Amino acid sequence: MKKRAYILIGLIMIVLGFVSCSKTQSGEVLSREFEGERWPRFDYLTASYKVVKAPMTADLVLDVTISDVFPNDYPYHVDDDGTLSIAMTITSPDGSRRSREYYFRLKDKEGNFKSEKVDGYYHYSLPLINEMSFNKNGVYTFKVENKYSKDPLCGIKKLDINCLQIKK
DSSP states (O other), X not given: OHHHHHHHHHHHHHHHHHHHHSOOOOEEEEEEEOGGGEXXXXXXXXXXXXXXXXXXXXXXXXXXXXXXXXXXXXXXXXXXXXXXXXXXXXXXXXXXXXXEEEEEXXXXXXXXXXXXXXXXXXEEEEEEEEEEEEOXXXXXXXXXXXXXXXXXXXXXXXXXXXXXXXXX
16 A cells, blocks of 8 residues: 555656646736727837746747728828837846837738738737746836837737747
8 A cells, every 4th residue: 555655646746747847937918909990109008927937938929910001091101111110128027128129011012911811900920039038037027119100000909919938
């Protein structure tokens, strides 16, 4: 009987070891649906993401859903190249900051969207940061700014930022 108990305890320990080592922290960092499909120029999006097991390496991905009027509904927007322009600042738990501007061309040179239209919208998954290191446990703050030069950015239905942990 003792031998069975030791074997059972040993198996439980092995399973717990595998579960704790393979634990990931992927998840949503930020999600925003835009009322009237408009994102005002100075409406900053902010979110917090808590890292519980550092160090951690993850890919940050921007998922965006837009309509035909992107980037604006002005009568003479034919000159717009369909670029989504944002700035993102990440503040780590120790207060250090990392900022970068991003420019994603969502249309080709002929003005056609580079995604298929599904249910009236175009969906894009765009890389923000590949293999980002989260070196400290604690809360990371994200701030996203619309850098489109006209106000507001039109045709944007939804914007999400997801953190996809890389298992090592």
